[in-house]
Amino acid sequence: MADLAKIAGVSAITVSRALRESPLVNAETRERVRAVAQEYGYAFNVSARNLRLRRSMTVAVVVEMKPTLERQMSGPYPLDLLGGITQELTTTGYSVLLTSLQGGALPNVQAADGVILLGQGANEDAMHAVQRWGRPMVVWGAVSRHESQVVVGSDNRRGGSLAADRFIALGRSRPVFLGDPAHGEFAERLEGFASTLRKYGIEPIVPAVEGFTVNAGAEVVHALLQKHPQVDALFAASDLLAIGAIRALIERGRRVPDDVSVIGYDDTPLGATYVPPLSSVHQNFVDAGVLLARKIRELIDGQATASETLPTHLVVRAT
Amino acid sequence: MADLAKIAGVSAITVSRALRESPLVNAETRERVRAVAQEYGYAFNVSARNLRLRRSMTVAVVVEMKPTLERQMSGPYPLDLLGGITQELTTTGYSVLLTSLQGGALPNVQAADGVILLGQGANEDAMHAVQRWGRPMVVWGAVSRHESQVVVGSDNRRGGSLAADRFIALGRSRPVFLGDPAHGEFAERLEGFASTLRKYGIEPIVPAVEGFTVNAGAEVVHALLQKHPQVDALFAASDLLAIGAIRALIERGRRVPDDVSVIGYDDTPLGATYVPPLSSVHQNFVDAGVLLARKIRELIDGQATASETLPTHLVVRAT
DNA sequence: TTGAAAGCGCTAACAG
DNA sequence: CTGTTAGCGCTTTCAA
Numbered sequence: 197m198a199d200l201a202k203i204a205g206v207s208a209i210t211v212s213r214a215l216r217e218s219p220l221v222n223a224e225t226r227e228r229v230r231a232v233a234q235e236y237g238y239a240f241n242v243s244a245r246n247l248r249l250r251r252s253m254t255v256a257v258v259v260e261m262k263p264t265l266e267r268q269m270s271g272p273y274p275l276d277l278l279g280g281i282t283q284e285l286t287t288t289g290y291s292v293l294l295t296s297l298q299g300g301a302l303p304n305v306q307a308a309d310g311v312i313l314l315g316q317g318a319n320e321d322a323m324h325a326v327q328r329w330g331r332p333m334v335v336w337g338a339v340s341r342h343e344s345q346v347v348v349g350s351d352n353r354r355g356g357s358l359a360a361d362r363f364i365a366l367g368r369s370r371p372v373f374l375g376d377p378a379h380g381e382f383a384e385r386l387e388g389f390a391s392t393l394r395k396y397g398i399e400p401i402v403p404a405v406e407g408f409t410v411n412a413g414a415e416v417v418h419a420l421l422q423k424h425p426q427v428d429a430l431f432a433a434s435d436l437l438a439i440g441a442i443r444a445l446i447e448r449g450r451r452v453p454d455d456v457s458v459i460g461y462d463d464t465p466l467g468a469t470y471v472p473p474l475s476s477v478h479q480n481f482v483d484a485g486v487l488l489a490r491k492i493r494e495l496i497d498g499q500a501t502a503s504e505t506l507p508t509h510l511v512v513r514a515t
Numbered sequence: 516m517a518d519l520a521k522i523a524g525v526s527a528i529t530v531s532r533a534l535r536e537s538p539l540v541n542a543e544t545r546e547r548v549r550a551v552a553q554e555y556g557y558a559f560n561v562s563a564r565n566l567r568l569r570r571s572m573t574v575a576v577v578v579e580m581k582p583t584l585e586r587q588m589s590g591p592y593p594l595d596l597l598g599g600i601t602q603e604l605t606t607t608g609y610s611v612l613l614t615s616l617q618g619g620a621l622p623n624v625q626a627a628d629g630v631i632l633l634g635q636g637a638n639e640d641a642m643h644a645v646q647r648w649g650r651p652m653v654v655w656g657a658v659s660r661h662e663s664q665v666v667v668g669s670d671n672r673r674g675g676s677l678a679a680d681r682f683i684a685l686g687r688s689r690p691v692f693l694g695d696p697a698h699g700e701f702a703e704r705l706e707g708f709a710s711t712l713r714k715y716g717i718e719p720i721v722p723a724v725e726g727f728t729v730n731a732g733a734e735v736v737h738a739l740l741q742k743h744p745q746v747d748a749l750f751a752a753s754d755l756l757a758i759g760a761i762r763a764l765i766e767r768g769r770r771v772p773d774d775v776s777v778i779g780y781d782d783t784p785l786g787a788t789y790v791p792p793l794s795s796v797h798q799n800f801v802d803a804g805v806l807l808a809r810k811i812r813e814l815i816d817g818q819a820t821a822s823e824t825l826p827t828h829l830v831v832r833a834t
Numbered sequence: 835t836t837g838a839a840a841g842c843g844c845t846a847a848c849a850g
Numbered sequence: 851c852t853g854t855t856a857g858c859g860c861t862t863t864c865a866a
Contacts, residue, residue: 197859207837212861222835237648242626243565244859247842252562253623257613275594282613291623294576294601294611304572304610307561329558410788439788466785469729469758516843526853531845541851563843566858 197238204232215240255285255492256293256308258322260315277314277336280485288493297322301329310492312336332495334488338380346495348488350479350506352381356388358477358510359431359459364396366457368429372401372420374413374441375433382433385461385477389431401427405437413440414447421448428456435460435467438474442515458515472514479508516557523551534559574604574811575612575627577641579634596633596655599804607812616641620648629811631655651814653807657699665814667807669798669825671700675707677796677829678750678778683715685776687748691720691739693732693760694752701752704780704796708750720746724756732759733766740767747775754779754786757793761834777834791833798827 201208206225213221214229221229232238246252259274282292295305305311310332313323323345326333335347356373363371371393377383390400403420405412413432417440421427430445432438438460442452450456452472460467460476467474484506494501520527525544532540533548540548551557565571578593601611614624624630629651632641642664645652654666675692682690690712696702709719722739724731732751736759740746749764751757757779761771769775771791779786779795786793803825813820 208859209838209861210836212859213836216861220835225835239625239648240622241566241859242622243562243571244842245622245861246562247560247566247844247858248860248862250842253621254612278613282615283617286614286617286621289621291621292613293573294597294613295605296601298602299606302572302605302608302610303559303561303564306558329556466788469785469789471790527843528845528854529852531843532852535845539851544851560843563858564845566842566860567844567846569858 197241200229200232200236200238203236204229251309252304252307253289254291254293254304254308255281255310255312255489255496256295256305257281257312257314258295258297258305258326260296260322274314274481276481277485277488280482280487281312281489282485283482284486284489285493288489290489290493297325301325306331310334310496312488312492332492334492334495334501336484336488338384345503346491346501347503348484348491348506349381349384349503350484351508352384353388353391355461355477355479355508355510356385356390356431357392358388358508360389360392362459362475362510362512363429363431363457364393364398366429368457369398370401370424370427371398371429371431372403372424372427373431373433374403374405374416374437376405376407377402379433385431385433400431408434408436410436410440410443413437414444415440417441417444418448421445421450430456430458432458432460435462435464435474435476438467438476438515439470442470442472442474453515459510460515463511468511468513475513475515476511477508478511479506516560519548519551519555519557522555523548570628571623571626572608573610573612573623573627574600574808574815575614575624575630576600577614577616577624577630577632577645579615579641593633593800595800596804596807599801599806600631600808601804602801603805603808604812607808609808609812616644620644625650629653629815631807631811651811653811653814653820655803655807657703664822665810665820666822667803667810667825668700668703668822669803670827671703672707672710674780674796674798674827674829675704675709675750676711677707677827679708679711681778681794681829681831682748682750682776683712683717685748687776688717689720689743689746690717690748690750691722691743691746692750692752693722693724693735693756695724695726696721698752704750704752719750727753727755729755729759729762732756733763734759736760736763737767740764740769749775749777751777751779754781754783754793754795757786757795757834758789761789761791761793772834778829782830787830787832794832794834795830796827797830798825 197208197211201211211229214226285292311326313335335345337349373386373389375382377386393400403416405416430441438458445456452458460474463476463478467476491501516527516530520530530548533545604611630645632654654664656668692705692708694701696705722735724735749760757777764775771777779793782795782797786795810820
């Protein structure tokens, strides 16, 4: 910068001001400085600037990852979420620092101006860890679970409710909910589902489910059909579970949707291309990402923000 | 740090050394300093350190994203790639800066010690842009295309070759390749496919294909069957295309695999759960991510590295 | 409208 | 083994 100043015949501080578009600098001077900067391919030293300004212009995104990105964080959703976050953050000058919290946080992560937590599912360790180092934080997930946090989630209760309404409209009377309520978002889906059914005097069957995989879904449904052969509707907390369930239903001689209606969750490409194409509750992950990004920015800027819930709708396909 | 030094009764530089586990400092002193640091929740100022050390301990990962993360970068692969990269980089002290190059690079991105380029497919603008600012760079994709670059890719030629071998073993004689060769990796798959078939005196049919979607696959195959009704094998450059193709085949009264064998690419969950379960060429994206990360580290450390190709294998399922 | 001085927090180099 | 000195590149006072 000093070199550049010499070349342009001004002082370093003027270079700084010119390149930052400060109104304090003469338009003509500014242009001259910028031309020289351009010519010499000069770029700010970010570390120096951040040191001086006491911020990093960085937001850490913490994703839960075991060796690879597993759990409900597999599939395309987190990518959409990440896409939304990245889009919104980079267009406002922030960088996105992608990280797990495996083996303690890196210095860079701790230096982030804010933190977005994704896919913390049932486990809340990461949340507490981040909270401890006192950075602004926003969480993706089930809103009600963490009342003191700013949480963005989609309207899981309404998602469950929509599934229930659909089953009622179809005249179904022996519905099942598939999903582990230990997972906050799943619990909310069940709540919405059950409370709507209850208005019609129906109580859903809720077998114990562990995991999020196709096989988990298939196994549970196999066992379930022994005990409750008269099941005629099935709402799964994820498309993967729903697909497993359909497989088991067919293997047990049930027709879908003639004998049993099935609704999944997340409206994944996998579900949409499945045969039969899966009906599913849709949530817009890109929008969610954008919203998460906005809220963390607000928090960083010292503004107050509240939790927020995104709309959800049912995509009816063949099942 | 100065405060901490005072409290611990040493100088700032000793605090610095103690916290960095420098062997220059007495074990006992180190423990005392660390205890005090722990107690006061002290953490390094990363900007100051980076300024002093003239590096950022950051690697930028550039993903091609239109508003959302599209193209072949949709689906679960890039997440696995990202997972591998993040895992390897964070365990070696580097942070991962996720970014597109939409609207010019942010200062933070330019300050990265190295850059990994993902999903640059047919378009090489990003590559040239990054090249211009002279940072170490590693690219994911088709190796042969960019001879001056360090590229990590999976063995696309062998992938194509495996599909061809399989068709030959099944006695097929009228194979089709589905995929746009403008995309470097697809071109390599076609090369391997065609060259192996040629050994048996067979020339594949290669219809023009645009896009990567299920619908694109379906449309092309519908048109194709008019001109070439005797097609008996189909190798698609992606699982999505393969699924579209199967749909079209069935709609045209062909049985899969009895009348037409189909092989996809990427071995996605979508393909694996499809009915019928799709045979597909598998590549390990997590390993690829790890390798990309290792190579960028080597480059940052000033070591020489070469392009590398990862193994690939055929997963035979029902089609 | 421009500039000089000072310092953000850290660590390499050089004593001791 | 520990400390002193100096300076990384930037921007916020304060002064001209």
